Structure formats: structure tokens, C-alpha cells
Amino acid sequence: MQTQLPIISVNGILGKEVSPLDRGFTYGDGVFETCRLMSGRIPLWNRHSKRLLEGCKKLLIPVSGELVQNYLSQLVALLAPQDQADAVIKIIVTRGQGGRGYRLPDEVVPTICIGIFPSAQYPKSHSTYGVNLRVCDQRLGTNSHLAGIKHLNRLEYVLARAEWADLDIADGLLLDTNENLIEATSSNIFAVKDGSLFTPDLSGAGVAGVMRGFIMEVLSAELGLGVSVKKMSICDLYLADEVFLCNSILGIWPVVKVCGAPDHVFAVGPTTIALGKLLEAKLSAMIREPLLL
Amino acid sequence: MQTQLPIISVNGILGKEVSPLDRGFTYGDGVFETCRLMSGRIPLWNRHSKRLLEGCKKLLIPVSGELVQNYLSQLVALLAPQDQADAVIKIIVTRGQGGRGYRLPDEVVPTICIGIFPSAQYPKSHSTYGVNLRVCDQRLGTNSHLAGIKHLNRLEYVLARAEWADLDIADGLLLDTNENLIEATSSNIFAVKDGSLFTPDLSGAGVAGVMRGFIMEVLSAELGLGVSVKKMSICDLYLADEVFLCNSILGIWPVVKVCGAPDHVFAVGPTTIALGKLLEAKLSAMIREPLLL
Numbered sequence: 001m002q003t004q005l006p007i008i009s010v011n012g013i014l015g016k017e018v019s020p021l022d023r024g025f026t027y028g029d030g031v032f033e034t035c036r037l038m039s040g041r042i043p044l045w046n047r048h049s050k051r052l053l054e055g056c057k058k059l060l061i062p063v064s065g066e067l068v069q070n071y072l073s074q075l076v077a078l079l080a081p082q083d084q085a086d087a088v089i090k091i092i093v094t095r096g097q098g099g100r101g102y103r104l105p106d107e108v109v110p111t112i113c114i115g116i117f118p119s120a121q122y123p124k125s126h127s128t129y130g131v132n133l134r135v136c137d138q139r140l141g142t143n144s145h146l147a148g149i150k151h152l153n154r155l156e157y158v159l160a161r162a163e164w165a166d167l168d169i170a171d172g173l174l175l176d177t178n179e180n181l182i183e184a185t186s187s188n189i190f191a192v193k194d195g196s197l198f199t200p201d202l203s204g205a206g207v208a209g210v211m212r213g214f215i216m217e218v219l220s221a222e223l224g225l226g227v228s229v230k231k232m233s234i235c236d237l238y239l240a241d242e243v244f245l246c247n248s249i250l251g252i253w254p255v256v257k258v259c260g261a262p263d264h265v266f267a268v269g270p271t272t273i274a275l276g277k278l279l280e281a282k283l284s285a286m287i288r289e290p291l292l293l
Numbered sequence: 294m295q296t297q298l299p300i301i302s303v304n305g306i307l308g309k310e311v312s313p314l315d316r317g318f319t320y321g322d323g324v325f326e327t328c329r330l331m332s333g334r335i336p337l338w339n340r341h342s343k344r345l346l347e348g349c350k351k352l353l354i355p356v357s358g359e360l361v362q363n364y365l366s367q368l369v370a371l372l373a374p375q376d377q378a379d380a381v382i383k384i385i386v387t388r389g390q391g392g393r394g395y396r397l398p399d400e401v402v403p404t405i406c407i408g409i410f411p412s413a414q415y416p417k418s419h420s421t422y423g424v425n426l427r428v429c430d431q432r433l434g435t436n437s438h439l440a441g442i443k444h445l446n447r448l449e450y451v452l453a454r455a456e457w458a459d460l461d462i463a464d465g466l467l468l469d470t471n472e473n474l475i476e477a478t479s480s481n482i483f484a485v486k487d488g489s490l491f492t493p494d495l496s497g498a499g500v501a502g503v504m505r506g507f508i509m510e511v512l513s514a515e516l517g518l519g520v521s522v523k524k525m526s527i528c529d530l531y532l533a534d535e536v537f538l539c540n541s542i543l544g545i546w547p548v549v550k551v552c553g554a555p556d557h558v559f560a561v562g563p564t565t566i567a568l569g570k571l572l573e574a575k576l577s578a579m580i581r582e583p584l585l586l
Contacts, residue, residue, distance in 0.1 A: 008313050017310035018318055020301050020406045025311055026385065027447035028321025034393070059448070060455060090393060092319065095451075100327070100383060100410050102447065102454035102478055113313045117393050141434025141498070142470050145452055153446035154320035154395065155352070158388075159438055161395035162353060177435050185395055205434070 003079050005087060008115040012071045014078075022111055024094030027102070028152035030111070031055035033091045033210075036249050037116065039287045040082040042089065044248060047210045052093060055149040056110075061095050063110040068093065075114050083291060088117045088249055092152070120249050127276060130256035130268050131170035131245070133184065135234060136160040140176045142204035150207050161185045169259065171245060173234065176205045181232045187247040188212040189255075191240035192271045196226035198236070211246040219278050225271065242269035244276075251283075252276045296372050298380060301408040305364045307371075315404055317387030320395070321445035323404070324348035326384045326503075329542050330409065332580040333375040335382065337541060340503045345386060348442040349403075354388050356403040361386065368407050376584060381410045381542055387445070413542050420569060423549035423561050424463035424538070426477065428527060429453040433469045435497035443500050454478045462552065464538060466527070469498045474525045480540040481505035482548075484533035485564045489519035491529070504539040512571050518564065535562035537569075544576075545569045 010016035023029035033048045042048065049065060056063045068091065079085035092113040098105040138160035146153070160172055171184035181200050183189055188209040191198045197220055202208050220227045237243060243255040243266050252275055254268040303309035316322035326341045335341065342358060349356045361384065372378035385406040391398040431453035439446070453465055464477035474493050476482055481502040484491045490513055495501050513520045530536060536548040536559050545568055547561040 006314075010313055018313050018315070020303055020311050020385070020408065021299075022311070022318065023451075025315065025318045025387075025406075026325070026445065027451055028445055029448060029451050032319070059452070088393060092313070094318075100381060100408075102450045104451070104455050113318075115313065115393075138438060139436065141436040141439075143432065143434040143449060145431060146434075146448060151448055152319065152321055153448045155322060155439060155444055155446045156436060157395045158316075158320055158322050158397070159352070162397050 006115050006117045007075065007078060008113065009071060009075050010113045011111060012074060018111065018113065019097050021097040021099070022094055023096065023098045024092060024111060024152055026098070028154070029059070030061065030092060030094030030152045031059065031150055032093070032152060033150060034248060035089045035091070037076065037085055037087040037089050038283060040076065040079070040085045040291050041286055041289065043283050043286045044210050044214055047213060048248070051150065051208070051210060052091065055151060056093055058145070058149055059095070059151065060104065061093060061110055062108055063093050063112065068112055071112050071114055075116060079116065086119045088120055090115045090117065094152070122250055126170065126253050127251060130254035132168055132257040132259055133255055134164055134169050134172050134259045136163055136172040136174050136185070138163065138174065140174050140182055140205040142176050142178065144204060147205050148202050148208040157185050170253065173258065174206070175234065179233065180204070181234050181237055182206040184245055187245040187250065189237070190215065190244050190246065191232070191237050192242035192244070192269060193240050195271060196228065197271075198228050198230060198232065198240070200232045201229050209247055211248050211251070215246055215252075215275065219275050222278060223274055238264045240266065242266055242272045244272045251279055299408050299410045300368065300371060301406065302364060302368050303406045304404060305367060311404065311406065312390050314390040314392070315387055316389065316391045317385060317404060317445055319391070321447070322352070323354065323385060323387030323445045324352065324443055325386070325445060326443060327542060328382045328384070330369065330378055330380040330382050331576060333369065333372070333378045333584050334579055334582065336576055336579045337503050337507055340506060341541070344443065344501070344503060345384065348444060349386055351438070351442055352388070352444065353397065354386060354403055355401055356386050356405065361405055364405050364407055368409060372409065379412045381413055383408045383410065385445070415543055419463060419546050420544060423547035425461055425550040425552055426548055427457055427462050427465050427552045429456055429465040429467050429478070431456065431467065433467050433475055433498040435469050435471065437497060440498050441495050441501040450478050463546065466551065467499070468527065472526065473497070474527050474530055475499040477538055480538040480543065482530070483508065483537050483539065484525070484530050485535035485537075485562060486533050488564060489521065490564075491521050491523060491525065491533070493525045494522050502540055504541050504544070508539055508545075508568065512568050512575075515571060516567055531557045533559065535559055535565045537565045544572055
């Protein structure tokens, strides 16, 4: 791929910047999506698009999914050759410009900002041999109106991610203010116990990841695995047979250690391996499909 | 004042926009201040500046207070004649540009965005005859790391403000997820009971307003009023003799009704009137001081 990344468009205009009156800037008043671009295709695009539009609906942002899709297609078409393009795509939709004050503007013209960034460079060993985590001190406040949405109010995550610099720690686990396990700073978490999957209830806090949904609704079903969403404590995680992380960019990573006093260690187990292989096969199949965008 | 408002500078450059990579835009990763400009002076500027810098410190944003002051002075100097300029000033400081992901950038160059907006046009009757409030359905999540800071993660406030359009409702009361009374969407709240002031504890949620601090530390002392910060329920408010709102722009507004089923009504009482008069005298005195900016 020859195109110099990142390339970013704002409402379809390459290189445009954002008004200081944009409510994304003034209040974090919007949502975002982070998607993987593989050989010019976006795996699970339907799920990303659905979540983006659902988030906007919950925040009362009247965005056109067709317009988002058009701007996205225009930008991806700039990558040459498109069918070999691997990258990360970030889409931000905000409530657009507004005046001073929280009141919704009378007329809303959403800002649709799309960026194409270089692929994430993760060590290959992460998906094979697993990663280490820590437990963050930062807690997530709970809010049932905002839970699950990938909105732009991310200060808790910024402060949590600022807690460690150790490159051997791949991510940090986040608990809510009631000490429920929720997720990691940039991924969702699953526990495997007696051959079934368990993942935290996100009705009070957290981001309902696209890969989490794909694992729960498609991959686990194809492997005949039970899946339970439930309130989980960090102890529930420590008692698991296997633990893994997931998101749209990294796929599935086994967790082999949660660092602490004491450390909690896990094996890279058969269920995680099977899910990872099935995901890889699905992604490979998607690459052979026609270019949709 | 002849200058057409708003005028906005970004890092000292008039009319500049914001990078779509700015972490204020991508994560709400920053803080803001809203100040009143009266005859070219900013009352309580020292308090605004202090809170801005304390917020940045808590968020690990290395901003120079001197630089903020310089950009502010440059912008205010554009108003002619400066010593008659009445307006509202909004200052936003973010962590500046960053890459994808929550990790703090290796080098941080904060974005300092300053806007001067037309004065707020509130009915004069609000400060004399009082205002009506409602209780919002939206709840504030609690987070002791973020509580008190005027940060840019304001979706809860946006959704709360979207709950009503009735022009007779001046503001909406916000409770946290534990049903503690915290504040209103754009102001702090005080109850007067037996001649003493009570205002909600903000250690878990809410914005510690500059006018709230001035009332607690200066105005109440001059009037010999006791002040208690405590966990308050909405019932504690209903049992008060007087209730008032405050912020840097509106000053002090008596609350005469919290609408609901049933409505709760309050008289415009002597303590609120005395505080309002003292504040007005203080502000008038500030206008006669030399131009500091």
C-alpha cells in the first residue's frame, strides 16, 4: 500500500479540521467505531454500522447511515491497490456544531469524521502464547443510559491506561464503582469455566464490543459452547479455567496472567484455541468475498 | 461593543480549527471554564484559573497557566472598547493531538481554545422573583477521580438537558446513581435551613463551581452564615427554608419551585436576597478596579 497513513476526512473532505464549536470537542458528544480493514474489506462491518447507528439513536444524534457508508467508501477507495489494503479505520460521529451550553442545537448537522490508520503492530506471540493483564485502580462510574455505547466520554479509560507503562502488560482490567468486573481498557473479556463462556454484564458500564457480540452469537454457537452474560467479580475471573480478551482489531488473545499480589495464571486452553482458529478461518473467508465497500 | 461575536482562537490563532486527532475531540480528554466578562474584567479570574490548572493536573495535562493567560489577554484585547466589553468567555484545554488508543502521547502539546461569546440574555426577573426547576431522570455516575473537575466528558449533562424544552424551567436537578442530590445541569445548588447554608458533597460526582466556592468561602463569611457540605437527598432540599442556584454567569437565582407531583414551592427568602445583594456589590466593585487582563 503506497498511501501515506493516516488519511482523515471530515464530512467527506480530506484534510479538513473540526470546528472548535463541534460538540464532540466541547462535550464528547458523539460515538465512535474502530474497525479492521483486511485486504480492502471490513470484517463485521454490518455489526459496526449497527452499533454506530444504535449509539447515535440513544444519544439522539440524527445521522444517516448511508452518508457514513458513502464517506467511508470514498476514503477506502483512495487506498491503492484497495484489495490489498490492511489498516485500522476509526469513525467518529458527533452532534456537530452547537452554541455554548448543553441544550441540543435546534438544527443538528452531525460531524462524520473517518480516519484510516496504519495496521496495529501486535506481536504474533500474543494470539499464540497469550498476554499479561493488570487490574486498574480507576473505576468506571455506572450509567444505564450510556452503558454499552462506544461514546466519546472516555476520560476514565484514558486515566486507567495511564496507570502503567510496562510493555509486558497488554491491557488493564476495569471494575465499576460497585467492584463488578466490566472489561479491559480496550477490549472485552471472557472467562471459560467447564467448557462454557462467561462474560460480564454491561448494563451499567462498559462497551459492548463488536467482536464480543460475534463470539457470543456466532463463534460460540458454531462450536456448541454455552454463553452466559452475568455480573462477575474479579474472583469469578480468577476461578476460570481459561481467560481471553477480544476486540475487532486484535481478534482473540488468551490471557495467561493477571499480575498482582499474588499473580493469577491461566493456561492457553482448548476453548480459547478453538475460538481463535474459527475466527481466523472466518476472517480468511471474508477476504475472499467481493469488495463490498 | 462592535466586535462580532463569537471570536475563537486555538493556541493563539484566531479562526483556527481543531485537528480531528485532538484528544478533546476523540475522548473528551480535557477541561473547560466558563467565565463572565464584565466591563473588560473577569470577576473571580483567580478562582477560574486555579480550577482550570487543578483539573489539568488531575488529568495529567501539562499546561502552562501563563500561556492560557497570554492567549486570553490577546483575545480580550480585540474587544473594543475593552473596558465596556460584556461577554461570556469559554476556555477549553485538551491533551492536544494523539494517535489512536487511550495511551497518553509521549509528548503532549495541550490545545488551548478560547472563545468569547455574546453575554447570556437571562430575564432580569430570574434573580428577583426566582426560577422553576425540575428533577432530571438522568443520573450521574460516580467517580472520585473525576468528581469536581469541569472536564469535557459531559454526555450525562447533555442527555439530562435534553429531557425538557419548557422555557419556564430554568434548570434541572441531577442526582447520582445512589440518589444523592448533586447539582443542576449548569449550576450548583444551595439550601438554606435555619439561617445556615447547605450544599451537596461533590466528592463522587458534579462540578465544583467557582461561584459555589466564592459563596462558601467569601460571601457567607461576610454575612456570618454557616456553611455545610454534606450528602443531601432531594428530600433535604424540599425541607429547606430557601433554595438557590448559582454559577459564574448567572450569579445567584432564587428557586421558587421544583416542579413534580406534587410541586415543591419556596419563598424568595432573606438569606438568598442578602447573598444576591452582596454578590452584586462585589461585582460592581470589581468593575471599578483596573483592567488586569
